[in-house]
Amino acid sequence: MDWLVRNVTYRPHCHICFTTKGIVQFRFAHPTPHTSEECRKWILLEDYRRQVQNVTEFDDSLLRNFTLVTPHPEVIYTNQNAVWSKFKTIFSTISGLIRYAPVFRDYVFQSMQEFYEDNVLYMEIRARLLPVYELSGERHDVQWSVKTYQEVAEKFVETHPEFIGIKIIYSDDRSKDVTVIAESIRTAMGLRTKFPTVVAGFDLVGHEDTGHSLHYYDKALMIPAKDGVKLPYFFHAGETGEPVGISRGGQWESF
Template sequence: MAAPSFSGTSWGCLILVLLLYWAHVCLGVPDPHVRARLMQEEASRRTGGRVLLTESEQKLSERLHKLKEQEIAGPQFPPMMHFFEAQPFIQRSPIFSLLQRMPKGAALHVHDFSLVSVDWLVKNVTYRPYCYICFTKDQSVRFLFSAQQPLPRPQCSTWTLLETLRAKVGNVTDLDNSLIGNLTLFTADPGAAYPSQDMVWKKFEQTFIVTLGLVTYAPVFKEYFYRGLQELYMDNVMYLELRALLPKTYELDGSMHDRFWSLRTYQEVSRQFVADHPDFLGTRIIFTVHRGLNDSQVKEAVKMAISMQKTYPEVMAGFDLVGREDSGRSLWYFREALSLPVDLGITLPYFFHAGETDLQGTEVDGNLLDALLFNTSRIGHGFALPHHPVAKELSRKMGVAIEICPISNQVLKLVSDLRNHPAAVLMSEGHPLVISSDDPAVFGATGLSYDFYEVFVGIGGMSSNLGTLKELAINSLRYSSLSPQQKEEALALWQKKWDKFVVENSQ
């Protein structure tokens, strides 16, 4: 949904109202009618401010407003707490319960190795035959499925069958909880565990290395993705655009499959899920590589993305660079590689992470503007966007939506109190936004409901209403990489789900 524009007439009316207002201010007699007009104008510019609600929608919006008043007045207000501490309070919230039932459209910013809850990964996958484990010198673990004893790895203990280890230990629950702790950032005291961004990012990236050996086992790779779609579907998400490294996968005998196999498998599993759940719209893949690579390596990755898009145009959506921006290379560093599609006369959509930083004036702080200059389709995170008025104006004019992932931004220590999240400014201006969850499994979350809660209750505050939620859900489909016809079909299906949700919850 494009951001609302203001015609010359509306601007003229606003200027007239402002002149009248200041005239009254100078006289020391503010006009309450002028004040009301100004407040109405400001409200109309917010996300959802121009969404017309039906009678049933207005009833539900009023109900949500009362619930939010109670939530804000309560002894614990979750958005001002770290998510790990706030999660139990969120789960008890009647607003959260409503949001879980709400049709949320699409998840447009989720990463491949954090799609499925780690409980399922540990209690299901690690209990399968031939699952080996080794313990590293830096207090971590590695997994590998193998028909025979794996070869030793540097900095790792002797490989042991998990089945054998579980038979030896006295408390399997403690072992499983320890494994879960290696796959997630969750801790009872996040402030003490992660005193800096460097510390939390080190553990964050470590979790993906641990997950790698489990998820890249070919049979698990398929089941893991199907399970991920199930978890999204259970949270009333109807479409996914997955940021995926498309890693090489392996079989029990050690034979390997290439990236094309991984992409094809995503397509096949997604088709099977749609066949099993006809009201789910499917999946498209955004191929990603780490921004720690050099220019020649990224150039090869771009060539690979072009080849994948040519071979699998239905499922291949585009390309992105992932990893911590503050310690990685800037988009401008990769300008030769990223210019390759244009040089070849080929269109390769980009979906760049940019602005996931709280450091102003650094080289990577220019990523927002460079992402737009490279014609990105959306911007991942965009946390720093309010500090860049030119980039903000340009993204609005270009219709480039910002993928807001509030829980990720908080856990990775960009913001502590989500009432202070920069997206509050973007929402007040009606900037194009979509809500997503980034790496939900690593944060101990599932689906999109937790992030919608933080946006609706914390970032949006008392100004957000059902119109806000409706516009954000519609945005997720309008700003997706689906074709225009697919978007219209998706919106029609979503509208039916939305109308049913409103009727069932507005009484």
């Protein structure tokens, strides 16, 4: 996350907005991004830094918006709902940075570099593959994103030959309606057919205790089998601290 602040937010055409809900948003655009009800004013970050008295303190404050780290987590995060609220805000904040096409490529490479420095030689990542955009506003589809992961990984291996590679577990949010997830599963099937060495399978992500159970999606999850397509599932239970809840039930459903 430090790289996002010290590198990405210093790039040309990076704009910042403080929403009506107090959430920080970013967008690369030339000229200024379109305003909305939430983002009523975009400011070029280069200009904004000239106005602040202490740039280091400002950058440190940005970093605090990019991470869950806090001096007193037991006070701030009293339950999973509090953690997830902050977690989703972080995703919203950094989304406008990492979904900018030039940054997206560098972000994937930087991620591999940091994992490599931690002695990780193979990566499987869950990714929702949200649209990536250009400075002009042009948006790329999921196939472009998968292809970019593939190309960046190949480039990384050129200078790190012992690195095995990366695979994507295409994912969608378990809060969504079954018809939406059914379409995402069909998308995953198509991606795995076109990129069999890159796309590993499919999973559902998001807050498990407030999201739908796997049973809710049973008909959608059976689509690959009915169509005779092999689509591996990588179901996981990420929150098991509570004595009862969907996350624990999700473990049994996965089995």
